[in-house]
Amino acid sequence: MGDEKLGEKDLLQNLVESIAGKIFNGAYAPGQKLRQETLAEEYDVSRTPVREALRQLEIKGLVVQQKRYGATVVAPTTKDISANYWLRGELEGMATELAAQWITDADLQRLQAVHAECVDSVRALYDAVNAAGEAPPSQAAEPMRHWVAKNQEFHALIYSASSNASLERIICDLHVDYTRNILNMTVLGMYESRMRKNIEHHSAIVDALIARDPAGSRHAMRTHIQESGEFVVDWLQKRPAPMRSRSGWQL
Template sequence: MKAATTLRNPSSPKLIEELANKIQAKIFAGEFPPGTRLKQELLAQEFDVSRTPIREALSRLEAKGIVSQAQHRSAVVRAPSSREISEMYQVRAELEGLAAQLCARWITDQQLAELRISHDEFVQAVKDLRERDAEQRAKASRADPKWFEHAAERWIEMNARFHKTINDASNNRFLARTILDVTSGYARSVMLSSALGMNSFRIESNITHHERILKALEDREPARARRAMVDHILESGEFVIASFANLTPEE
């Protein structure tokens, strides 16, 4: 249900701050991924206000570096900088590296079996992605523009399941919750955006990394499991940085 904000002063600092927080929350939740145009008229309708406070709210988000807007153009959700991505993946690498280290000590045989199934499903998702890619290239004139996004979401879902199994098996619930916070919302949106530019080398690299991690866990070698996970996450971060660097800047 829409909030009854139409009777409030559109210049009210409190209203503008409230709108800025709501739009920011949607961005961080992944509802507005990087590159999304935020049209003032649509946001005004959604929040039941005039365009004036929406415009001011977007200006506040621009000041925070969350959106960018050229003159007479809609605001755009800004892609993260190379530094922001690098810092995000550095933290994630250390957290998930620790989870893999602990997992090698605590994982049960049943959890190992579940992890193997997760990996097999990940490999199948990659296979399906390739097959759909070949099909779409063969009939490019009739290609569904959304097909790759759906396939990439499936790939990310299977990847997340593999990592979640390891995090849960670390036997450290606080660590697992912290990793979930770091890899959800806006971070997941960044991953999906970068996945749209992944190639066969990137896909094969993911499979190889997962197999190394799984083998270290099956051998119950904590140090090797940690190193394999850290290498995997850091290389993933490098790919994401390269992917966003290839995006054409908005004019």
């Protein structure tokens, strides 16, 4: 029974992430209707997980649902994204402050190892990018995916170490896949100095946690998230293909 429940949870999470990803990359356009029967057929699942996935996407602000009209795609505006990063900074800052008090030595060692893997993946990513010149090379795809995964693992370790299940659940439910999809869109737009700053931020967070400094840990994480949000908003505003707002106006 436990394995079955875990499988259902994984299925739902994958479904939410896949639909969210298509919203962010434009495959599901703003204003597009997402019908349960169509999604169920597309993803080869029953309507039950589709219904729950749409409910979660509505909580995240990516779709709106109305009786008799179903779900409609809502593209996040840069204002939405900025507000999301602000909230994430506050929540993850709080989690990091708690983690400074509760994180175990074993988890600290794991965090340092994941941080080292982040550094290696950034080096591999930009070795591939620089070798190819202006066009992003196909060989950059794997180090890019590796960095995104390790970055997520780095943050997940910290708010798991906060020993506050409610806070961890809020961060996971409302923000993780939202920002993961933005990361997938923007990672190749992160010039090397920006990626080095990201690594410096992670180093500062690790150092504050090793020092068991709650206030310093919270400040380091909040600074990291807020500066990341500023970069993402700036990148989205400057990218060639504009994002559309809820009203349909181009940003």
